[in-house]
Amino acid sequence: MKPTTHTTTRLITLIMLLQQQPNQKAAELADQLGVSIRTLHRYIDMLDEIGIPVYSERGPHGGFSLVRGYKMPPLVLTPEEAVAVYLGTSQIVEMWEVMYRDAALGALAKLQNVLPDDQLQEIAWARQALVVTHMHRADFTRFMPVLENLRQATRNSLQVAMIYHGRSHPQPTSRTVDPYALVHRWGWWYLIGHCHTRAAVRSFRVDRILDLSLLEHTFQRPDDFDLQEYLDSEPHEQRERFAVRLR
Structure with a gap:
């Protein structure tokens, strides 16, 4: 990133910090911006030069503040x-x-x-x-109704009943699941949730869900459940295997 972009970003961040809380000490602002106090004072001078009204008050309860009533424009982006x-x-x-x-x-x-x-x-x-395309490994158009129902169930904390044909099971099985999250990884959509049949958190590939119903029962996602931690520790055998052809 260019140095000027760094400066612009920090100036915008400084305005937002001052807007959120008046009378902030120079050392606190410098620490939040990751700069020296000398650089912070230079940023204050730069804001003054472009017409952003910053003033300072001395004393134990003093510090830097924006002039009362000043608000940053609603959208400022680099x-x-x-x-x-x-x-x-x-x-x-x-x-x-x-x-x-x-x-x-x-x-x-x-x-x-x-x-x-x-x-x-x-x-x-x-x-x-910078183009993003073909993120799916299969045509998910026909699975959009299932994804939409799962999104609604996840958003509203509704249990779901489904018929699921897992990779390691020759026959489909009935599952009742508390849907915690929808995750897109390795080119596929997965439902992550507590499976009442297995009494544990499991991942289900959405395109393997043969039938899905939203139930009236609600659930509460455990406060100590960490989605990223679960994904990082997911058993290797549950992860998708990719075939590689050598020529």
Whole structure:
């Protein structure tokens, strides 16, 4: 990242910090920004030069503050941040398709209406140079109703009943599951949840769900359940195996 981008990002962060809490000490602000106190004072001077009203008060309860009533504009992004938002919406469209496509494209359209020209140019470049596509290893169009039901069940903490044909089982089995999360990994969608049949947290590949029903019973996801920790410690035999052809 360019040094000027670092400075711009830190100036915006400084404004947000001052907006959130007045009378902040120089040492505290410098620590949050990861800079020296001398650099912080230089940033304060830079804000003053561009018309951002910052003042300081001496004493044990004093510090730096924005002039009362000042609010940062509702949307201030660096070019790199604008590209990051664009890439995020692109991945949402690619992964969720019809479920979040309109929302993602609508958010991007609103963003483009308020961004300055230099950031629009960055997004135009990203459209041609940073492309996300074919993230699924199979056509998930026919599984979208299942994904939508699972999304609703996860959002509303509803148990689900399903017929699941696991890789290691010759016949489909009936499962009742508390759906904790939907995870996209290795090119597939997975449901992570507590399986009442197995009395343990399990992962289920969505395209192997043959039938799904939302139940009226609700559940509470355990406070100590850490999704990332579970994914990192998932038994190796549950992970997908990929065939590699050597030529």
